Amino acid sequence: MMQTTSLIRCSNLLPPSRFAAVAASPLLGASFTRSEASFCVQLPSTSSQNYRFTHSILRCVASNSVQGRQMASEDGQDPRISRIASAIRVIPDFPKPGILFQDITTLLLDTKAFRDTIDLFVERYKDKNISVVAGVEARGFIFGPPIALAIGAKFVPMRKPNKLPGEVISEEYSLEYGTDKMEMHVGAVKAGERALVIDDLIATGGTLCAAIKLLERVGVEVVECACVIELPELKGRDRLGDRPLFVLVNAAA
Known part of the structure; x- marks a missing residue:
């Protein structure tokens, strides 16, 4: 070899x-x-x-430095969390200098760690009467569909502008420089449904907030937001306010 x-x-x-x-x-x-x-x-x-x-x-x-990856979250030291954390590659200075990019493509190559990731989310949400899993573009599309199928929910993509072919509603959100929009098909969800919003990572929380607002505007109850990775230093959790957030791995921003 x-x-x-x-x-x-x-x-x-x-x-x-x-x-x-x-x-x-x-x-x-x-x-x-x-x-x-x-x-x-x-x-x-x-x-x-x-x-x-x-x-x-x-x-x-x-382990005593902010550069060290720490195990998350409310559920304690499940051995699967360690395997998931170890499968995520950190690439420095991408996409620009000073950024430590959390690369989940290596997690997807590890079939055991990828299955553990999906299983942990399914175990958490299978009995919460969730009818909608809303995945945030783009990596929310990777984790959302298998979770939705496993818990018997529909999957709804939350997309960037001009990506969905039908009639849409949109929600604008702020970026460091300028603004962007999140869009969802009209009729994809109904008032009174219960939704899980999922993405691979929460940083500043802007895209998650936009997805939540889209769903709430049409009367959907957002049960929780879920991410594989959180960058705590960017305080995205604070931006969500009182909306609950569940993450598997904490990493340095």
């Missing part, structure tokens, strides 16, 4: 004294370099499974 190398960059995780001790260790043959603001850890690996293993070691090393 051809050997590949995984390079993971972490910022401000260790003070110089602790970094020196770690850099001198023989951990998995790792090599370390450090600049003023960051250090790099280069780990040999032969498979994506090895990548997840070494990534979890880094999380342990960085």
Whole structure:
């Protein structure tokens, strides 16, 4: 098997004294370099499974830092949560410098972790009399349909402007620079239905709020919002107000 190398960059995780001790260790043959603001850890690996293993070691090393991924949420330390967290790849400086991108495509490649993700949501919502699962474009379309099928609900896509072919209602929401809109087909939901709103990640909470407002405008009760990942530092949960939010994994913003 051809050997590949995984390079993971972490910022401000260790003070110089602790970094020196770690850099001198023989951990998995790792090599370390450090600049003023960051250090790099280069780990040999032969498979994506090895990548997840070494990534979890880094999380342990960085457990006291905001860079460390922490297990969420109200349901405690379910072992499936750890597997899901380890399957999510973090890519620095994408799509622009300073951003730590939470990449769920590696989670989708791990059939066990992907199934665990769906199962955790299904277990939570199967007995809550939910008739609508509203998925936020675009990655809400990945998680929403299998959850909807499993709990016996319909799936309703919440889309960006000019994507839906029929008559729509829309809700404008603010971005860092400017505004955007969320749209839903007229007649997709009915007053009195109970809905779950799902997306892969909550950051500032703008898109989730727009989806909630669309549903509430036509008399739908939003039971809860659900995401795989939360970026707590961006305070999207606060923007939701008193609307409940359930997440599986907390990550640094």
